[in-house]
Amino acid sequence: MKIGVLAIQGAVREHVTALQKCGEDVVCVKKAEQFAELDGLVIPGGESTTIGKLLVRFGLVEPILRLIAQGKAVYGTCAGLILLATRVEGSEQFLLGKMDIAVARNAFGRQRESFEQELPVPVLGKEPFPAVFIRAPLIKAYGSKVQVLARCNAEVVAARQDNLLVSAFHPELTDDVRMHSYFVGMAKGN
């Protein structure tokens, strides 16, 4: 499997390390011609407005939409979750708009309200998952094709819709690679 990590800005290195730990061939991608060969793509955390603008500016929207249309697995963390959403409350920023979710940005508050917390994520097994939330978004509403994977205080923080996976938290900042290996499983057709 060849998994790409969108290398515009943000926690690129951490995703590369986590995917390599899962035994995958990982490449950083930031040019349009690099996407076609991928079996899956991670859109990392960072600033969603910045990443969105640069996707548009450098012609990367089409290649990513093509991957999604081909059924390749795409995983968005934090900013990546926002970019995959169809709607973001109170914002007109650019979105890829492929996952049927409504998102609130900075939903917990500012940086001083950022936190880490162990959460149950049933698809990853019995052990709780160390979830790191940094100026994190929340999924406030979702369509019928969306499967909820994790909640924090009753709010949805991880979800899947067919070949799309999103989490409001950052597994790449921890040593726990279960989210990444779940994603690799999706790329392999699970």
Add this chain to the structure above:
Amino acid sequence: MGMAEQGTFCVKAGLAEMQKGGVIMDVTTPEQAKIAEEAGAVAVMALERVPADIRAAGGVARMADPEIILKIMDVVTIPVMAKARIGHFVEAKILEALGVDYIDESEVLTPADDEFHINKRQFTVPFVCGARNLGEALRRIGEGASMLRTKGEPGTGNVVEAVRHMRMMMSEIRKLLNTPDEELMSFAKQAGAPYELVCQVKRLGRLPVVNFAAGGIATPADAALMMQLGCDGIFVGSGIFKAKEPRARAKAIVDATLHHDDPSLLAEISKGLGEAMPGLEISTIRREERMQERGW
């Protein structure tokens, strides 16, 4: 479900990790903050004056008026940083109370303490600090900084000091990686750095926190140069709003930071940006007036 923990090292350093590969811009008004956000900045630094104006004004430079910072926080969705004087833990507490996302304990302002820095571990909000070499960097991390930047020489539009500091940092890290374990204590002693952090850098093969370039970056080529020298992202102080066409320049510096390794794209990006900020030759600034000398 476990207990929620705020202000942990992971959460503080994590925000800096999310800024990697991005550009953080100094702004003094809500209008400038909007221009920075539209250009693709990953954060803004809210200030009363940019470093070039602080340098020109002389006197004592202090934390910005909270009203300015709050107005800027109101108009952008990206993180907002603000500066406190070195050692001025009350300015820092005020900035934390305002809800800024990152505090820069900065040599651009006049130090409030000529011996001690802020104990940054006492705060929930994360800190960024300037450093010219590995020892200074690890002392700041030891005090609780979760992000670093080169000091450079702020407000000069002259990149030479930022280059010197980045090269020094990378060269010392390379030296450390080749130092056998039994020599690490003496290495720590000579560098003036906490021993445990010296060991951690050797184990990781890099600094345990993000290190941006700052101090004198004025062009897209400057930003790309610093990225190629190994920094994780770029601070631009006076370089944008002291230039003739701030909008075009801000966007070009963001683009150049992303495509720092592609000379033909950089050529395209650098075209027709109007005049850059006026530059200052470092030798014309007396040593005691150099901001980089502040910090202990």
